[in-house]
Amino acid sequence: xxxxxxxxxxxxxxxxxxxxxxxxxxxxxxxxxxxxxxxxxxxxxxxxxxxxxxxxxxxxxxxxxxxxxxxxxxxxxxxxxxxxxxxxxxxxxxxxxxxxx
Amino acid sequence: xxxxxxxxxxxxxxxxxxxxxxxxxxxxxxxxxxxxxxxxxxxxxxxxxxxxxxxxxxxxxxxxxxxxxxxxxxxxxxxxxxxxxxxxxxxxxxxxxxxxxxxxxxxxxxxxxxxxxxxxxxxxxxxxxxxxxxxxxxxxxxxxxxxxxxxxxxxxxxxxxxxxxxxxxxxxxxxxxxxxxxxxxxxxxxxxxxxxxxxxxxxxxxxxxxxxxxxxxxxxxxxxxxxxxxxxxxxxxxxxxxxxxxxxxxxxxxxxxxxxxxxxxxxxxxxxxxxxxxxxxxxxxxxxxxxxxxxxxxxxxxxxxxxxxxxxxxxxxxxx
Numbered sequence: 001x002x003x004x005x006x007x008x009x010x011x012x013x014x015x016x017x018x019x020x021x022x023x024x025x026x027x028x029x030x031x032x033x034x035x036x037x038x039x040x041x042x043x044x045x046x047x048x049x050x051x052x053x054x055x056x057x058x059x060x061x062x063x064x065x066x067x068x069x070x071x072x073x074x075x076x077x078x079x080x081x082x083x084x085x086x087x088x089x090x091x092x093x094x095x096x097x098x099x100x101x
Numbered sequence: 102x103x104x105x106x107x108x109x110x111x112x113x114x115x116x117x118x119x120x121x122x123x124x125x126x127x128x129x130x131x132x133x134x135x136x137x138x139x140x141x142x143x144x145x146x147x148x149x150x151x152x153x154x155x156x157x158x159x160x161x162x163x164x165x166x167x168x169x170x171x172x173x174x175x176x177x178x179x180x181x182x183x184x185x186x187x188x189x190x191x192x193x194x195x196x197x198x199x200x201x202x203x204x205x206x207x208x209x210x211x212x213x214x215x216x217x218x219x220x221x222x223x224x225x226x227x228x229x230x231x232x233x234x235x236x237x238x239x240x241x242x243x244x245x246x247x248x249x250x251x252x253x254x255x256x257x258x259x260x261x262x263x264x265x266x267x268x269x270x271x272x273x274x275x276x277x278x279x280x281x282x283x284x285x286x287x288x289x290x291x292x293x294x295x296x297x298x299x300x301x302x303x304x305x306x307x308x309x310x311x312x313x314x315x316x317x318x319x320x321x322x323x324x325x326x327x328x329x330x331x332x333x334x335x336x337x338x339x340x341x342x343x344x345x346x347x348x349x350x351x352x353x354x355x356x357x358x359x360x361x362x363x364x365x366x367x368x369x370x371x372x373x374x375x376x377x378x379x380x381x382x383x384x385x386x387x388x389x390x391x392x393x394x395x396x397x398x399x400x401x402x403x404x405x406x407x408x409x410x411x412x413x414x415x416x417x418x419x420x421x
Contacts, residue, residue, distance in 0.1 A: 034358075034375065035368070065365055065368060069356035070321055070322075075353075087243045098107040098111070100110055100111060
């Protein structure tokens, strides 16, 4: 049974630039992402929104594989600042998993 | 086994904290390009390389070694490597592997840029050995504490020299200084412009018309993060260069894969290969405006298409 935590999104949100909650899950970001990984970026932020921290941790490689190229946010109809959201997620993992700040 | 993310990020952060750069280089190497140009030291307006062009030959040598390790059991040793690196600057040894010809090539691009700024009538100085890396990679990886300290260090350096305007030469340094620093350093008010913006604004005129046909590879950061699309096109267009744009260009440009080189070299090369194919379809030689794009695309194209820095074409057209 996956554990959910309502606090995950709040813990990652360290500024108003973290606006993954504006996502309406249309999937355009995933379709245009040069990496072609199913999880990037929509599904990843769905895990964050519902607080599936274990799922986020299972996908650490994918999170650091994001190019931050911004093709997703350029084409996002909800104007989510996706690269900045990925950066915040990395910051969270660096501190929590890698003891790096 | 993939390269160990934690240990590599740790080494990059340790280097920035201890040695003020993710890949520390000697001042002799970072300033060699400016030899004989008689640029004044410091000044209100300065050119700021952020060491990016100078770092490429070192990164290139290092990437070759890292790619060999990607599926090797040696990856388990990176934790130990991180501890050794705290005592001994391991990057120094990587620097010894850098190709002399490649170093001369990238130094020439920086001289092109300084020459173009002079031709445009811009007065500027240079911080020489005091200049610091921008911290771009540590910012991208979300190591914000180390980045914040470094941004403050660079800001203090600007204050010490009374710098009010910085002319950058690559997209990563432009973005880090212009967009990230104001979020991390209170009251950061130094004006930051890319040399391509400065040249376009100057209204400089070419000294010769070229018959070149080029495909322009837009940097993701310049185009999407810094909204800089028209300036390079305007400068090339005035000089008669015909642009054969790839399908994905301008704000919809495709990444060169370079940002993944340090952690996921195989994936980085896959993305670079995809972009090189798209550029090849234009049937033209390619101009890039970022040293990371340049090295990634050159390696991916394997000579099937010529990839050069935009400053080479501009230097030819504007009489440098």
